Amino acid sequence: MRYAMAIDTRKCVGCSDCVVACQTENNVPIGFCRDWVVEVIDGTYPNVSIELRTERCNHCDNSPCVRCCPTGASHIEDGGIVLVTPDKCIGCGACIQACPYDARYSHPDGYVDKCTFCIHRVRQGSDPACVSVCPTKCMYFGNLEDSNSKLVNVLKNRKFKSLAPEAGTKPQIYYLV
């Protein structure tokens, strides 16, 4: 089992619904977020190209945040989901420094918080909140080892990239381009 996500940058309209859905579903404190939308504009008028993509923790295969955690609070769950156990986290900030995607933040209660791939929903067979609300259905969540899944299908047939692969983290969010 290897959970991953593919995000179609050509379908995304940047509505930020995924952000609000995550904040609501996971009770994210006001002023913080576990996912966010980036707009990248290349070129100068009139030759402009635009890419919209929703970003979050990449649940990396080689996750530096888990490696540097001194207490083991940051750990990898079944299916490759990277999680933080609040009661083990001392709030040292090492994992925040270690993340090339800046996907972690210090929760006002002291521990470090991040995207969980909505593991509580996934375990019940649903999609993560961000995926399930997307109005353009630009996000595909699934198991990379299940060759019949939509996720694997879309990765087989489309060109894709990942963010900062040069950081050596083996990120598991794929952006369809």
Added chain:
Amino acid sequence: MREELFVSGRNIPNIDPYLNIWHWQIPIYLFLGGLAAGILFFAGVFFIMGKEHKMRATVKIAPMIVPFALIVGLFMLFLDLKHKLYFWQLYTTIRLESPMGWGSWVLMIMTPLSMIWSASYVTEIFPGWDWKFKFLKDFESWVIKNRIFFAWPIAIYAVILGIYTGILLSAFNARPLWNTSILGPLFLVSGMSTGAAVIMLFSKDHKERKIIGRLDILLIIIELFFITHLFIGFRAGSEAQINAANLFLNGDFTAPFFTFVVILGLIFPGLLEIMELKGYRIPIYIPAALILLGGLIFRFLVVEAGQLTRYLY
């Protein structure tokens, strides 16, 4: 032309607009750790060499400030934690992959060792001192007889502690400025140099100061070489590393780095020490204070600048 912006907004304090999760506590902690490592290394090595009586300040007096430096340093680390009441979780696991994990264990060993070491010299330095309880006196005489078994681990752990202050930063590949293996040796040498500066401040013996002064000049030269090496490596590296180096070579940190670290913190005190060896009379606290200040500012700049460097955005 390329422009990237957060459409959804991402106003996360201490991460946006730039990462600043580690504040002033961490550089002070790294500085004190390096300083303690330097002092203990010299104390251990000169004791093993049998120079206990010739190098009085090195072996006996200067190590007395080490337990205080380590305790203040650990307190700084504690202040930096955001989930403070859970700090004991550090000592429920052994995680060798995490520099902060094994570093906290090294400190756990080093702090009591340095306390025992300096306590064993208290009655010698302060003749009026009385340990009051018999078991303390017995323990003291046992330590005095077996000092050599403390000197070796102290010298070895001092090197580990000094290197650790650099590896703590260099293990983060997400921060290109820190992600270089030279940072460990560089912080070790810099820590030893600040340790030598403290010893020189305490020493009243001209011969001892000469020996430590010579060693310090050597350390300063090695440090300058390592700094050059650091930037050569960055300039030959990836784009993220070139950008990181440019913060120091052609950016916001250039002026403070070259003024306070390279010139006032290394070259100038080095020259003063050379002049003193040549026979000029130079008040020792001038080069010593400059080296200490340079070492402290160096850590502030590296911690601050490292958090500005990243791969994305």
